[in-house]
Amino acid sequence: MSRYFAELITKEVQEIFDRYVRNNVRRLKREEAVVMMVKEFDLSAEQAAAMFEAFDKDKNGVMSIWEFQQFYALAGRCASELVAKFKALDKDGSGKLDAVEVTEELRQHDLGEKEIEFFINVSVGNDGLIDIGQFASLLHRLRVHDENKKKK
Numbered sequence: 213m214s215r216y217f218a219e220l221i222t223k224e225v226q227e228i229f230d231r232y233v234r235n236n237v238r239r240l241k242r243e244e245a246v247v248m249m250v251k252e253f254d255l256s257a258e259q260a261a262a263m264f265e266a267f268d269k270d271k272n273g274v275m276s277i278w279e280f281q282q283f284y285a286l287a288g289r290c291a292s293e294l295v296a297k298f299k300a301l302d303k304d305g306s307g308k309l310d311a312v313e314v315t316e317e318l319r320q321h322d323l324g325e326k327e328i329e330f331f332i333n334v335s336v337g338n339d340g341l342i343d344i345g346q347f348a349s350l351l352h353r354l355r356v357h358d359e360n361k362k363k364k
Contacts, residue, residue, distance in 0.1 A: 221277060225284050239277075245260075245264050246261050249264065253291040255295060262295070266346070294348055301316060311340075318332070
């Protein structure tokens with residue numbers, strides 16, 4: 213890994229990931245990544261598997277350090293709370309949120325109807341629904357939005 217790319221990975225992300233890496237190969241198979249998420253982030257095996265599916269961007273069954281960094285940046289230490297919030301909003305138990313289910317969360321952030329519509333539109337997948345990974349990204353956007361609003 214080049215020095216430039218190594219500097220993009222935070223020390224904490226690297227330390228967590230390296231605990232589960234073998235032979236200095238910076239990739240974890242699905243099973244290894246799920247074990248890491250269970251142990252490090254207090255997720256159930258089912259929740260960890262859902263997170264793995266959401267953050268395995270190239271769908272190759274392997275989590276790279278880059279994919280893990282995305283998980284860590286968007287969910288990280290709050291992963292179990294994020295999953296709990298997702299499940300609470302998923303009224304129909306489908307494993308995905310529709311616009312109605314997400315609107316409840318967005319209204320808690322003092323957003324207008326146009327802002328709610330914007331956040332939903334930038335978060336939904338091709339199926340018009342929001343999976344757990346997209347929900348993590350949505351919450352990250354909301355945190356940034358709320359922080360920017362406080363600065364004004």
